[in-house]
Amino acid sequence: EAQVTQNPRYLITVTGKKLTVTCSQNMNHEYMSWYRQDPGLGLRQIYYSMNVEVTDKGDVPEGYKVSRKEKRNFPLILESPSPNQTSLYFCASSFSGFPGNTIYFGEGSWLTVV
Amino acid sequence: GESVGLHLPTLSVQEGDNSIINCAYSNSASDYFIWYKQESGKGPQFIIDIRSNMDKRQGQRVTVLLNKTVKHLSLQIAATQPGDSAVYFCAEALYSTLTFGKGTMLLVSP
Numbered sequence: 557e558a559q560v561t562q563n564p565r566y567l568i569t570v571t572g573k574k575l576t577v578t579c580s581q582n583m584n585h586e587y588m589s590w591y592r593q594d595p596g597l598g599l600r601q602i603y604y605s606m607n608v609e610v611t612d613k614g615d616v617p618e619g620y621k622v623s624r625k626e627k628r629n630f631p632l633i634l635e636s637p638s639p640n641q642t643s644l645y646f647c648a649s650s651f652s653g654f655p656g657n658t659i660y661f662g663e664g665s666w667l668t669v670v
Numbered sequence: 671g672e673s674v675g676l677h678l679p680t681l682s683v684q685e686g687d688n689s690i691i692n693c694a695y696s697n698s699a700s701d702y703f704i705w706y707k708q709e710s711g712k713g714p715q716f717i718i719d720i721r722s723n724m725d726k727r728q729g730q731r732v733t734v735l736l737n738k739t740v741k742h743l744s745l746q747i748a749a750t751q752p753g754d755s756a757v758y759f760c761a762e763a764l765y766s767t768l769t770f771g772k773g774t775m776l777l778v779s780p
């Protein structure tokens with residue numbers, strides 16, 4: 557079954573404690589991306605990756621890092637989380653960029669920073 | 671976690687009615703547009719897409735209309751069902767960047 561899998565799904569952490577949200581896809585997709593979703597703001601792109609070792613900033617990259625060492629994995633790293641990073645995070649992947657390639661989303665990761 | 675549906679415009683319809691959800695996009699250079707459905711607790715789900723060289727595309731019970739002159743996109747859902755209740759997002763794509771609208775909540779009453 558085609559899947560984008562995120563972990564953890566729910567996390568409460570404290571300010572400044574480094575955390576990583578993992579994302580893995582089993583579709584051999586080249587393109588992967590991270591979004592955050594906040595009430596009234598919709599989904600905003602944090603980072604994306606066109607392929608292994610290729611990453612680019614999205615609209616709201618501050619406070620986040622990513623890496624793409626393998627095709628299937630695209631972890632989101634918060635080196636020093638702050639309360640304004642409390643949000644719902646989605647990982648997504650597609651075969652290639654746009655247009656025409658369906659984008660698959662993970663189920664989301666609820667992150668609370670206190 | 672807080673609901674992602676807060677502060678959203680809401681469209682309330684009766685089961686069986688046709689629904690029209692509108693979206694204004696921002697970049698006249700965007701060349702690809704997508705509608706997503708998001709149910710509570712789930713990730714966005716692809717509904718239908720349209721390229722900028724088209725003005726209409728039909729799927730099963732859904733139609734997307736694109737008006738590039740006024741940068742407007744609409745999603746029409748025929749014979750709306752309670753299972754269509756969700757938040758609907760439009761997204762515009764240019765190169766490898768996907769920009770989402772803020773979403774509209776659709777509530778369908780039996």
